[in-house]
Amino acid sequence: MEDKIVYKKQKNRIPFWMILAILLLLLIISIVLGILIGPVSIKVSDIFHISLFKLGFIERGDWTSGVQNIIWLIRFPRVLLACAVGAGLAVAGATLQTLVQNQLADPFLLGISSGASVGAVLAIGFGFFSFAGIFGVQIAGFLGAFISFLLVFYLAKSGRELSPTRLILAGIGVGYVFSGITSFITMTTGNRELAGQILSWTLGSLARATWYDLTLPVLILFVVVGYLLLQSRNLNALSMGDEVAVTLGLDVNKFRKKMFVLIALLTGVMVAVSGTIGFVGLIIPHIVRIIVGPDHRKVLPLCALLGSIFLIWVDVIARTTFAPVELPVGIITSILGGPFFLLLLWKIQKKGGVYESKN
Amino acid sequence: MKVKTRNLSWRVGGKKIVERINLEIDSGDIVGLVGPNGSGKSSLLRLIYKYYQPSEGSVFLGREDISLLSQKEVATKMAVVPQERGILQEITVYDVVAMGRTPHKRLFDPDTEEDHKIILESLRKVDLLRQANWLFDTLSGGERQRALIALALAQETRVLVLDEPTNHLDPLHQLQIMEIIKELKRTTIVAMHDLNIASRYCNKIVLLDKGKIVAMGEPEKVLTKKNIREVYGVNVDIDIDKKERKLNIVFLGINGK
Numbered sequence: 001m002e003d004k005i006v007y008k009k010q011k012n013r014i015p016f017w018m019i020l021a022i023l024l025l026l027l028i029i030s031i032v033l034g035i036l037i038g039p040v041s042i043k044v045s046d047i048f049h050i051s052l053f054k055l056g057f058i059e060r061g062d063w064t065s066g067v068q069n070i071i072w073l074i075r076f077p078r079v080l081l082a083c084a085v086g087a088g089l090a091v092a093g094a095t096l097q098t099l100v101q102n103q104l105a106d107p108f109l110l111g112i113s114s115g116a117s118v119g120a121v122l123a124i125g126f127g128f129f130s131f132a133g134i135f136g137v138q139i140a141g142f143l144g145a146f147i148s149f150l151l152v153f154y155l156a157k158s159g160r161e162l163s164p165t166r167l168i169l170a171g172i173g174v175g176y177v178f179s180g181i182t183s184f185i186t187m188t189t190g191n192r193e194l195a196g197q198i199l200s201w202t203l204g205s206l207a208r209a210t211w212y213d214l215t216l217p218v219l220i221l222f223v224v225v226g227y228l229l230l231q232s233r234n235l236n237a238l239s240m241g242d243e244v245a246v247t248l249g250l251d252v253n254k255f256r257k258k259m260f261v262l263i264a265l266l267t268g269v270m271v272a273v274s275g276t277i278g279f280v281g282l283i284i285p286h287i288v289r290i291i292v293g294p295d296h297r298k299v300l301p302l303c304a305l306l307g308s309i310f311l312i313w314v315d316v317i318a319r320t321t322f323a324p325v326e327l328p329v330g331i332i333t334s335i336l337g338g339p340f341f342l343l344l345l346w347k348i349q350k351k352g353g354v355y356e357s358k359n
Numbered sequence: 360m361k362v363k364t365r366n367l368s369w370r371v372g373g374k375k376i377v378e379r380i381n382l383e384i385d386s387g388d389i390v391g392l393v394g395p396n397g398s399g400k401s402s403l404l405r406l407i408y409k410y411y412q413p414s415e416g417s418v419f420l421g422r423e424d425i426s427l428l429s430q431k432e433v434a435t436k437m438a439v440v441p442q443e444r445g446i447l448q449e450i451t452v453y454d455v456v457a458m459g460r461t462p463h464k465r466l467f468d469p470d471t472e473e474d475h476k477i478i479l480e481s482l483r484k485v486d487l488l489r490q491a492n493w494l495f496d497t498l499s500g501g502e503r504q505r506a507l508i509a510l511a512l513a514q515e516t517r518v519l520v521l522d523e524p525t526n527h528l529d530p531l532h533q534l535q536i537m538e539i540i541k542e543l544k545r546t547t548i549v550a551m552h553d554l555n556i557a558s559r560y561c562n563k564i565v566l567l568d569k570g571k572i573v574a575m576g577e578p579e580k581v582l583t584k585k586n587i588r589e590v591y592g593v594n595v596d597i598d599i600d601k602k603e604r605k606l607n608i609v610f611l612g613i614n615g616k
Contacts, residue, residue: 101445230466237461241445246410248514249434249462294450 016298019291023305034079034312039323040070047071081209081273082315083308084217086280088270090307091225092263093281094299098239099259100167106281107267111175115148116141116271117182121198125189138216141272146264148174204277204330206315213273224266225304232296239294277330279337280307360386360517360546366416369406376402378570384546391561392550395591399570400550404522408439420518434462437518438511447495452506455495456481459513481512485539501532508539521549554582558606566590578606588614
């Protein structure tokens, strides 16, 4: 009897390669539209021609240098930064949710983003790490993220166990403290211009993106995501719970520490270039898991793609809705993310409180 | 593969949880670990599968000391069905069982046709082939436990450790689980509470109390009226079916009442 049953793997799901292809296509379309949409209208052909010209493939055409500057110096780096930050935060969120075994985890909720803010603000305001040149802010962001994460981690740990509830509480607590420090610095600098700069930055903004800002985030994004992909089997094992993961051959403590450093690095750098953009790391992984299930080999690349697309469009909304006034991106992600978070809580409650890690 | 412990002890904050345990388990033995709540069954098992580091003593798999093996090497020799696990949502039974292949995989290894065969075979052994595509959290308690056993089977190890696999199950499903374990014919250590079932399916019983071994050996020699009264504080009557080597333990009441 049993032998006759035809076994098909995950028959109800759309094939992974198809989803990947669709999202890749959507990403390219989003990048083009993201560059196209704005107060100054641009032709699609100009985008391609100017890109090809800048990369040295073709001669300069008959476009004005104004159009060239808008496309190449303002909109292109801005859209690419949205890609990098969106991808980075979504991947960080997905990984964190597995590492701490809590579906509600995200770099923002766990206080990591706030820690990165303090680091970055210290660098902007007082020139910490100025020896590192344009990367000073990003390095400071990483250190801030790392310190806050260590704090949250050790506060949440009781003995061997890492309780999900304590983790969220510790994250919120540490987050408040670091937000307070950021505000304090902002208000007491005495330098109005600097205060304004810091304030708009803490709300999350991609407005000042340059090609230089892109280098480190893009580099770290590729290195970290590549490494995480190689570790997806281990991440899968960890999602079965610590004890199962150990019996599947994973040195859980060592693995977790290594992963935390990587996530702090990824988050810190992203926050340093874009300010605190919350909830991307929460929303995107959940949508992706609904589509492809929990396998990290699929979840991580799709998170990167969907996170990119999402943030490109959030940024488009941010700069066009009340043009010429620009909204900080962080405000829009919060307006979208807050209700999503509450919906998630409500859904979990209906399912009978599964967010405690046992059974 | 033989499993041996030598003077295995584990202390937490000065409190002795597991004390000088010397076990010797032969290939193919099914050893039942019994004892009251808090007697150290789970802790002893966790020491054996290297989830805890012993304060003293060592565990041997075959001739090898597990403290000298990596977690991964241990996982290719010994599979475990622990009591606690994470939230398994949106994951199919097949994918849960597929996790059992993890210790055999290196960084770039893809899933192979051989893995697929092993996974299906593991599912067949626990009679869950039909449910392979179901989501794990739609399974009943007995089916979930069987899926987790299939996961351990997919690890293809010669030693199997189970921590109270029959917990929360009705009599039929308890017996089903024990039949599956018996059919596997591997070196097995299983912690459990039901003494009748333990005596029926295990060829050796280890009776634990306050972290120490009170008695070990054949079921009828370990599960005596005297031992049960002393360890559990319960008076029992025991019928022994000599031919089938079955014990029938009847609980009469709490000792002293």
